[in-house]
Amino acid sequence: MKAATVSPYEEQLSDFRVTYSKAGAITTALLVLVGISLDFFSYPDRLTEFLLFRIGTALAIFLVFVVLYTNFGRTHVRALTMIWLSMPQLMIAWMIYLTDGSDSIYFVGLHLAMYAVGIILPITVFEGIGFGALTLVVYVIACAYNENGAGTDAKMYTNSIFILFSATASAVCTWFNEKARNRLFSLQHEVSLNNKKLKETNRTLAEVKGQLIQREKMAAIGTLSAGLLHELNNPVNYSLMAINMAMTLPTVKTDAMLKESLVDAKEGMDRIQNIVSDLKTFAYQKPGEDSHRPFLLENAVRSATRLAGFDLKGIKVSVDLPQDTHVLGDEPAIIGVLINLLSNAAHAVHGAKREQPDIGVRVESLEKRLKVSVRDNGQGIATDVLSRVFEPFFTTREVGSGLGLGLSMSYSIIQRHGSTLEVHSEPGAWTEFTFDLART
Structure with a gap:
């Protein structure tokens, strides 16, 4: 009954x-x-x-x-x-x-x-x-x-x-x-x-306000970076041309120290050139449906790893990719998501003070999508906090270390790509964030 x-x-x-x-x-x-x-x-x-x-x-x-x-x-x-x-x-x-x-x-x-x-x-x-x-x-x-x-x-x-x-x-x-x-x-x-209804409206307004602040900030950074990157790229190219010309001189073949110095200089300039290229991709964001274009997820992962390099110092970062990583989406936005996840993972690993700090980025092939996971062996997330990590302005960091908008923005971006940013964690052991993208 x-x-x-x-x-x-x-x-x-x-x-x-x-x-x-x-x-x-x-x-x-x-x-x-x-x-x-x-x-x-x-x-x-x-x-x-x-x-x-x-x-x-x-x-x-x-x-x-x-x-x-x-x-x-x-x-x-x-x-x-x-x-x-x-x-x-x-x-x-x-x-x-x-x-x-x-x-x-x-x-x-x-x-x-x-x-x-x-x-x-x-x-x-x-x-x-x-x-x-x-x-x-x-x-x-x-x-x-x-x-x-x-x-x-x-x-x-x-x-x-x-x-x-x-x-x-x-x-x-x-x-x-x-x-x-x-x-x-x-x-x-x-x-x-x-x-x-008022609480829900206030929460929505707070989230929208936070996203607008973040977008305005990114737009300002993008506008400033566009000019700086252009000015920086020219001397980098000139320097690379000069190094390449110098390496063709007969003296270089007979002087091992000079050759080693030129090779080191060329590697350094190549690295600067890669960073400039990554920043160009990330800075020239154009939100909207038109920004969903085919791109190589492998390149996005590499760019995010380089751009988060300062936070990743002293941490082993392993990347596991399939042969074909062509996906459809907003490449600059996905790079931003990966930077945020890598930065948070690095913060957790440094806080845990592991003897062998490790962050693993793994991309797996599904039927029509690619699944991306970022896993660290850091402090993990407490059970009572786990359900709140995607809330706007919620952060476990010290005051002044962040607005608590990174994961909220990342969650919205992944939602825009027809997926869900999920988190799994074991307190004191590990944390893993996962999402997937449509394949082309």
């Missing part, structure tokens, strides 16, 4: 009922005991007898009060509330039966109970009507079986009509209270939804 679903309103109303039922039960138990002062002045000859009645009723109500703290009490709060509400009415009716019947002053107590229930307790209209009907029935029975008899006692009929009036007023109050609770819940639910 399918379990019945509980609406948020019913769950909240159950909390109200339990809370108010507890408060009402303990208050009623105390009032029942305090009523002994009425017995003292009204029926002093029955003081002991009525004291026992009151103590017994108070203990019974207190027992229900204790049960309300259990799971059973919470589940059956409505029935238990009606039970303890009935106890004082039955006690009063019994006192009316034992004393003066329709002339008994305790008749007033029945009215007070009905008004209190209608105004305070969160019961339904039908429960309120049922409570009023019970009160009327026990009153009529008490008067009818009183030793003086009811007969055609006009006072009993008059009091019964007053009880009907009180029961009606109590039911009306109950109806308005129920309507007000419904309205209150609707407003609370609406406010809760609006708060969630």
Whole structure:
């Protein structure tokens, strides 16, 4: 059998009922005991007898009060509330039966109970009507079986009509209270939804703001780098031409030291030229659909490794590539993602102070995609932090060491490429980031 679903309103109303039922039960138990002062002045000859009645009723109500703290009490709060509400009415009716019947002053107590229930307790209209009907029935029975008899006692009929009036007023109050609770819940639910929407909007705005800041920064760097790289490339080319010409001179063949110096200079200039080429690729970013073009992932990995070279000092970086690494995407953006992953991996490895620090970049062929993984043997990521690493502005580094936007931006870039940047980690052992790209 399918379990019945509980609406948020019913769950909240159950909390109200339990809370108010507890408060009402303990208050009623105390009032029942305090009523002994009425017995003292009204029926002093029955003081002991009525004291026992009151103590017994108070203990019974207190027992229900204790049960309300259990799971059973919470589940059956409505029935238990009606039970303890009935106890004082039955006690009063019994006192009316034992004393003066329709002339008994305790008749007033029945009215007070009905008004209190209608105004305070969160019961339904039908429960309120049922409570009023019970009160009327026990009153009529008490008067009818009183030793003086009811007969055609006009006072009993008059009091019964007053009880009907009180029961009606109590039911009306109950109806308005129920309507007000419904309205209150609707407003609370609406406010809760609006708060969630506002939080989501603020989170989205914070993420967009962070991305805009990062893009503006990268655009400024790109504009500045374009001119610098152009100016830097010219002297590099001149220097390479001069070195190549110098290496053709006959003197170089006879002077080993000169030849070695020229070879070292040429290697250094080649390295500068590669860095300039990598920076050109990374600096001239053109976001948008048109930037998704075929490129060699191998070249992107090599460029990212060179550009992150400062962070990777002293770390063994192993690269495992398949033969064909042609993919479709935004090459500068993917280089940026790889730089960020390599930089974070280097930070983790340096923090762990491994004897053999290692970062592995592995590219595997899938059916129509290439899977890229960057794995380090650093500190790992704590379990409680793992789910937050892609949040904007979240960082575990020291203040001033980063904005916490790198992984968030990388996640968005990989999403734009139809994939998901995933992270797996074992605290204190390793961390691995993976994503995949479409093959051409």
